[in-house]
Amino acid sequence: MISDPNIRKLLGGFDSDIPQIPLRMLVLSELAPRDLQTGVSKVSAKYRIDKDNFKNILTEICPNISLDVPNRLGSDPKDIIIDVPIRDISYFKPDAIAENVPALKELLDVRDLLVSMKENKLSQEEIQSRLERSIVGAEIMSRVKSILFTPTKSEAPKKEEKPLSDSELDDLFNLVEVPEETSTPSSYSIENALERIISMLTSAGKDYGSIDNRAINSAVQELDGVISAQVNEILHHDEFRRLESAWRGLKFLIDRTDFRENIQIEVMSVPKQNLYDVFHESVYQPEYNDESEFPLSVVIADYEFDNSNPDIELLMKLSNDLDDIQIPFISSVNAEFFGLSVSDDINTLPYLKEFFSETEYVKWRGFRETPSARWITLAFNRFLLRSLYGKENRIKRYEFNEVGMFYVWGNPVWALGVLINGSFARIGWATEITGAKNGTIEDLPVREHTLKSGEKTFIPLSAYIPMQLASDLAENGIVTLTCRPNFDSAVVLTVPTAFLPTKYSDQRTTEASILFATLQYQLLVSRIAQYIRLIQDKIVPGNSPQGIEEGFTDALIRFISIKGRSAIDNIQVKVTPDKDKPNLFDIGIYIRPGREILGGMAYVELHLPMRF
Numbered sequence: 001m002i003s004d005p006n007i008r009k010l011l012g013g014f015d016s017d018i019p020q021i022p023l024r025m026l027v028l029s030e031l032a033p034r035d036l037q038t039g040v041s042k043v044s045a046k047y048r049i050d051k052d053n054f055k056n057i058l059t060e061i062c063p064n065i066s067l068d069v070p071n072r073l074g075s076d077p078k079d080i081i082i083d084v085p086i087r088d089i090s091y092f093k094p095d096a097i098a099e100n101v102p103a104l105k106e107l108l109d110v111r112d113l114l115v116s117m118k119e120n121k122l123s124q125e126e127i128q129s130r131l132e133r134s135i136v137g138a139e140i141m142s143r144v145k146s147i148l149f150t151p152t153k154s155e156a157p158k159k160e161e162k163p164l165s166d167s168e169l170d171d172l173f174n175l176v177e178v179p180e181e182t183s184t185p186s187s188y189s190i191e192n193a194l195e196r197i198i199s200m201l202t203s204a205g206k207d208y209g210s211i212d213n214r215a216i217n218s219a220v221q222e223l224d225g226v227i228s229a230q231v232n233e234i235l236h237h238d239e240f241r242r243l244e245s246a247w248r249g250l251k252f253l254i255d256r257t258d259f260r261e262n263i264q265i266e267v268m269s270v271p272k273q274n275l276y277d278v279f280h281e282s283v284y285q286p287e288y289n290d291e292s293e294f295p296l297s298v299v300i301a302d303y304e305f306d307n308s309n310p311d312i313e314l315l316m317k318l319s320n321d322l323d324d325i326q327i328p329f330i331s332s333v334n335a336e337f338f339g340l341s342v343s344d345d346i347n348t349l350p351y352l353k354e355f356f357s358e359t360e361y362v363k364w365r366g367f368r369e370t371p372s373a374r375w376i377t378l379a380f381n382r383f384l385l386r387s388l389y390g391k392e393n394r395i396k397r398y399e400f401n402e403v404g405m406f407y408v409w410g411n412p413v414w415a416l417g418v419l420i421n422g423s424f425a426r427i428g429w430a431t432e433i434t435g436a437k438n439g440t441i442e443d444l445p446v447r448e449h450t451l452k453s454g455e456k457t458f459i460p461l462s463a464y465i466p467m468q469l470a471s472d473l474a475e476n477g478i479v480t481l482t483c484r485p486n487f488d489s490a491v492v493l494t495v496p497t498a499f500l501p502t503k504y505s506d507q508r509t510t511e512a513s514i515l516f517a518t519l520q521y522q523l524l525v526s527r528i529a530q531y532i533r534l535i536q537d538k539i540v541p542g543n544s545p546q547g548i549e550e551g552f553t554d555a556l557i558r559f560i561s562i563k564g565r566s567a568i569d570n571i572q573v574k575v576t577p578d579k580d581k582p583n584l585f586d587i588g589i590y591i592r593p594g595r596e597i598l599g600g601m602a603y604v605e606l607h608l609p610m611r612f
Contacts, residue, residue, distance in 0.1 A: 029302030457485035
């Protein structure tokens with residue numbers, strides 16, 4: 001190695017002119033709501049995002065969600081259109097949904113009033129005044145008064161009061177349009193809730209303090225049931241679940257990134273059908289033309305790919321662009337990629353080598369054999385982003401139990417993004433992201449899962465994947481999240497790219513080939529290549545071949561370091577003339593990092609053509 005102090009003079013102020021390169025991560029995800037009529041979402045601008053401005057970016061991209069859901073507040077119309085405002089990640093919670101949908105907010109206010117009555121916090125006048133301030137409460141008081149204050153003999157008798165009709169209830173809640181689909185009956189109804197409250201108040205006459213707490217509890221329970229039935233329809237709507245998953249996944253990444261280190265995250269909302277066009281125009285072209293202050297380090301793409309021809313062709317097109325700009329791209333495959341309907345059925349597949357030899361995977365095998373596939377990494381096995389609401393995950397405003405197994409899953413790319421940022425924060429390189437020590441994601445929600453043996457356990461993933469199956473998937477180009485039963489953590493054991501490594505007769509050569517086809521290696525090579533491009537104009541012009549060799553050597557020794565200590569075992573820079581092209585030289589750079597980076601197993605060889 002060369003590290004002569006005099007070499008620093010050759011760099012002409014290099015240290016002060018070239019700042020440290022940040023880890024610059026770009027997140028692509030469909031974060032914007034889809035239009036209710038067209039089913040299409042808009043492409044957003046590119047935003048720099050961190051813990052401080054997360055709320056602002058969320059509101060900018062996803063200000064509200066319009067949903068067509070079954071009506072649980074009355075029998076007509078059967079479906080209603082509800083607009084749910086989104087101002088923070090907490091707006092995806094059941095209590096925030098109820099508080100921000102006008103019809104449900106009315107019921108919540110009545111519920112709060114009933115609780116206050118139970119606790120004797122309000123006078124008769126305050127109870128009546130608060131009831132009359134809301135649409136629902138005014139209707140209740142109107143009914144109560146008509147029952148309590150009967151007419152005198154001289155007055156014409158009034159018609160007997162009837163329970164609220166469906167049309168009156170519909171007017172009361174005024175929840176707009178009427179698509180044509182039936183809804184499932186609920187055990188709770190708005191009619192029963194209001195009638196229970198009216199009966200309770202009228203039986204008390206003018207002394208609301210005499211109402212039995214059991215009657216109040218019963219009315220509150222009825223209201224909770226009505227509110228919960230409607231909120232469940234909203235919470236479990238496909239569009240709401242899609243957006244909750246995307247935003248909670250992004251929040252997961254942001255919350256677990258140490259922005260005190262030199263890490264930058266940018267985000268764009270892009271529908272999958274627009275992915276290539278937007279990527280080519282907004283990512284590829286600016287990076288290819290060096291328009292950014294610092295080059296992009298990695299792309300986290302929150303999408304799922306299957307084995308269809310359009311999806312494989314999309315991966316091919318993306319990989320060709322990525323090969324030009326040398327940036328790793330991380331996305332995922334879904335259960336459909338394996339011809340399955342649910343992820344957990346992955347354990348039912350036959351021997352994977354034979355499985356991927358089937359004719360259905362001809363396109364996939366062809367893609368894996370292309371050199372550009374080394375820039376694509378595809379992960380499998382989603383993880384839980386939150387627990388189901390209920391006894392173990394209560395909300396504050398009312399009693400809510402989430403109906404059904406509607407888990408909110410996170411794309412495994414979020415976990416890989418966290419590992420990449422964590423490695424960079426620790427050592428300045430995004431390479432240490434696998435194994436029990438460096439590849440573990442902790443403190444995840446868990447769900448109940450039954451093993452093949454019949455034993456009930458808890459896991460944080462959508463599928464329980466044994467280590468051997470994870471290894472087999474890796475050999476076929478798929479990164480897998482794995483876990484141990486009854487632990488709240490997930491582990492990434494290895495991170496292959498989609499590229500099929502070459503196998504040799506020599507085991508060490510084969511192992512090196514496999515390493516070169518991993519995400520860690522691509523992250524390493526990409527960052528070194530980007531640094532060389534940044535410094536070449538400060539080292540090459542006007543310098544001799546020896547000066548260039550010494551300049552690159554010294555700069556790279558200082559760059560490939562961990563906390564100020566060199567992390568290079570060996571480095572050589574050779575400037576050789578091209579025999580066939582006068583004035584054209586090849587700058588060959590050969591680097592073997594130390595054991596701190598990829599266990600000292602990596603070897604990097606880069607060539608830079610230059611004209612003097």
